[in-house]
Amino acid sequence: MNASASGSSLTSHLSLSDRIFAGPRARRLLAAVEKGLEGVEASLDAELHMTDAVADAASRYLFDAGGKRVRPMLALLTAHLGSGVTDDVVAAATALELTHLGSLYHDDVMDDADKRRGVPSAHSVWGNSVAILTGDLLFARASQIMARLGEGAIRLQAATFERLVLGQMRETVGPQEGDDRVAFYIQVLADKTGSLIAAAAQAGVIFSDGPHEYEVAVREFGERAGIAFQLLDDVIDLSADPAETGKVPGTDLRAGVPTMPYLLLAQRTDADAVDLCARIDAGVDAIAEGADPALLDGPLAELRENEATQATVDLANSWSRDAVAALDPLPDGPVREALTRFAQAVADRSS
Secondary structure, eight states, X not given: OOHHHHHHHHHHHTTIIIIISOSHHHHHHHHHHHHHHXXXXXXXXXXXXXXXXXXXXXHHHHHHTOOOOHHHHHHHHHGGGTTOSOHHHHHHHHHHHHHHHHHHHHHHHHHTOSEETTEEOHHXXXXXXXXXXXXXXXXXXXXXXXXXXXXXXXHHHHHHHHHHHHHHHHHHHOOOTTOOHHHHHHHHHIIIIIHHHHHHHHHHHHTTTOOHHHHHHHHHHHHHHHHXXXXXXXXXXXXXXXXXXXXXXXXXXXXXOOOHHHXXXXXXXXXXXXXXXXXXXXXXXXXXXXXXXXXXXXXXXXXHHSHHHHHHHHHHHHHHHHHHHTTTTSOXXXXXXXXXXXXXXXXXXXX
């Protein structure tokens, strides 16, 4: 995959041309962001070359499968709140995307996912051990890049990585007695997804020497937009069309990982909701004991049409609005406009 092709794929997937970078000023900004994405793509390509043949093939596997490059795009966008896209911005964006890629290898092992980005998951190709070690290798490479950018970059990477791990740990252990399951899940999303998107938005300001108050604003924006993003992923995960997700529909729930539509369904007390929730629980237990995952096809199709799924969409829109509100300290202009449209677009991907 060449760099310019990846940039074009990104803008097509998120409809950036029409939905985010609208108007003459924003079009000029889009051209600068896409040029920066070419630099990030070339940097990723170089950093993912390993001397060991197996490490090289495994490390490049999910990169070659594609991806939206949301996090680099945000870093390149917020860099225009400072001096623009510098070499350091491109390097930080590369490191954070490598961190994201590494987390995908680990997530797929822990969730026993069959597919990722439309291809068999890495652990199904090389086994769990190689997939886990590949994720570790990408984290190490990301840390090396950040180390070249100085102590502040190392702190940003370390703090973000800590939150990623804590979020995964909380998801694995699950809520404790007395915890509000919805609030607990939102915190997991903030740690696992929001923290990395926030770090990317923050990195653009930091490494373009933007004002500190903008750094705080875009960090809050990124975390809230990340939560909205993941809530909509929960809805898209129920899609009947694997081409939309690159995964088997309901992958997370089949693996016993609760998602927001299920959690909101579990709060409902009407007979139909209670019955559907019980059938999903029974199906998850049966799959864990070796049953065919297809036994949940019917219940998941019902969940897709249930009011709990629309409530998840509404909740995503609420977090999107909160993300936009965080942008108040930013000056009016194409960057703020594009960030606003980004928050609205990530919470509207099911339409």
